[in-house]
Amino acid sequence: MKLTLKYFASLRESLGAGGTLDWQPAGEPTAAALRAWLRTQSDAHAQALAPGRAVRVAVDQSLADESTPLRDGAEVAFFPPVTGG
Amino acid sequence: MAARVRIHEADFDVGAELAALQAGRTDIGAVASFVGCVRGHTREDDISAMTLEHYPGMTERAIEAMIVESESRFSVQAALVIHRVGRLLPGERIVLVAVASSHRRDAFQACEFLMDYLKTHAPFWKKETTPQGERWVDARVADDAALERWGLASANAAGGQGGESGGG
Numbered sequence: 001m002k003l004t005l006k007y008f009a010s011l012r013e014s015l016g017a018g019g020t021l022d023w024q025p026a027g028e029p030t031a032a033a034l035r036a037w038l039r040t041q042s043d044a045h046a047q048a049l050a051p052g053r054a055v056r057v058a059v060d061q062s063l064a065d066e067s068t069p070l071r072d073g074a075e076v077a078f079f080p081p082v083t084g085g
Numbered sequence: 086m087a088a089r090v091r092i093h094e095a096d097f098d099v100g101a102e103l104a105a106l107q108a109g110r111t112d113i114g115a116v117a118s119f120v121g122c123v124r125g126h127t128r129e130d131d132i133s134a135m136t137l138e139h140y141p142g143m144t145e146r147a148i149e150a151m152i153v154e155s156e157s158r159f160s161v162q163a164a165l166v167i168h169r170v171g172r173l174l175p176g177e178r179i180v181l182v183a184v185a186s187s188h189r190r191d192a193f194q195a196c197e198f199l200m201d202y203l204k205t206h207a208p209f210w211k212k213e214t215t216p217q218g219e220r221w222v223d224a225r226v227a228d229d230a231a232l233e234r235w236g237l238a239s240a241n242a243a244g245g246q247g248g249e250s251g252g253g
Contacts, residue, residue: 009138009210010221054224054244061143063206077140077208081224081241084137084168084209085121085180085200 001029001072005038008079011055014048018077031057032066034076054081089164090148092139094171097181106163106185113162117192118183119200125175130215137170137179140208144168151202158235159195160186166199168209201231205241 005018012018025033035055039046049055058077059068070076087105091097099120107113123135152164163185173179182199186192211222224242232239 006140008140008208009212012138052244054242056241058140058143058208061140061146063147077143079140079208080210080221081243082205082208083211083222083224084139084207085204 001025001070003034003070003073004075006075006077008077010080011048011078014044029070030066031059031064031068031070031076034070035066035078038078049078055079056081089152089166090145091165091167092141092144092170093167094169096169096178097167099178099181102165102167102181103183106165106183110162110185112187113185114187115189115192116183116185117189117196118181119196120178121180121200123173123175123177123179127213130213130217132175132213132215134172134174134214135179136172136212136214136219137168138210138212139168139170143208147207148203151199151206154202155184155195155199158198159184159191160188161191161195162186164195164199166203168203168207170209198235201228201235202237204228205232205239 001023003021003023005021007015007018023034027033035049039049055078057064057066059070060075103116103118107116125132148166155161161184165183167181169179182196184192184195205228212219213222226242229239229242
């Protein structure tokens, strides 16, 4: 499935801004499964997206639970807890 | 009519924005506003600059949804949120939240609600420049607790460091 991947703040600094991705999920295509697959892509990914790290996910520009199923063409963003205001 | 959610680098004129919010209207009895600014120090360090990053598109959508939610909870005649991004210096304004209502209670409450919601759910990130270098600001558990007072669960800071945060 084709996805648009985005990273922000400290994750953008470690992993770049993201881009388009052709992902072939082994099981159900959830945000959690994508995060786990991304961890296998490099040491930097493994570290930045480690299970214990506070990472938030947005699917199609809405904050989402990691169990959210992804549709083909979805925009998926990973970022640290927000700190605006 | 200007958009009621605006994200940009430039400063804003609080007086002009508040005047515009009620211009030509006679149904507004109260305008409450909040202005968040860059502090020049935390408990530990002097801050020489604050750099704000956001998620273009999602930011505007998220804040617009927050305003719609505020309209369902309070009597809101008009609302405005302006948030700056980019590099800001101590003393500079970061954010303006303004709410116009028939009566003060709804204006005060909707303004505080929007600010609590924005702190925990709008995709902005702050980076502080200190004498020790640059560092990302940690999300605060206290900000989640502030939103929970309105009956909305929030776990933005969960699993993080929960340290000091600049601004509003």
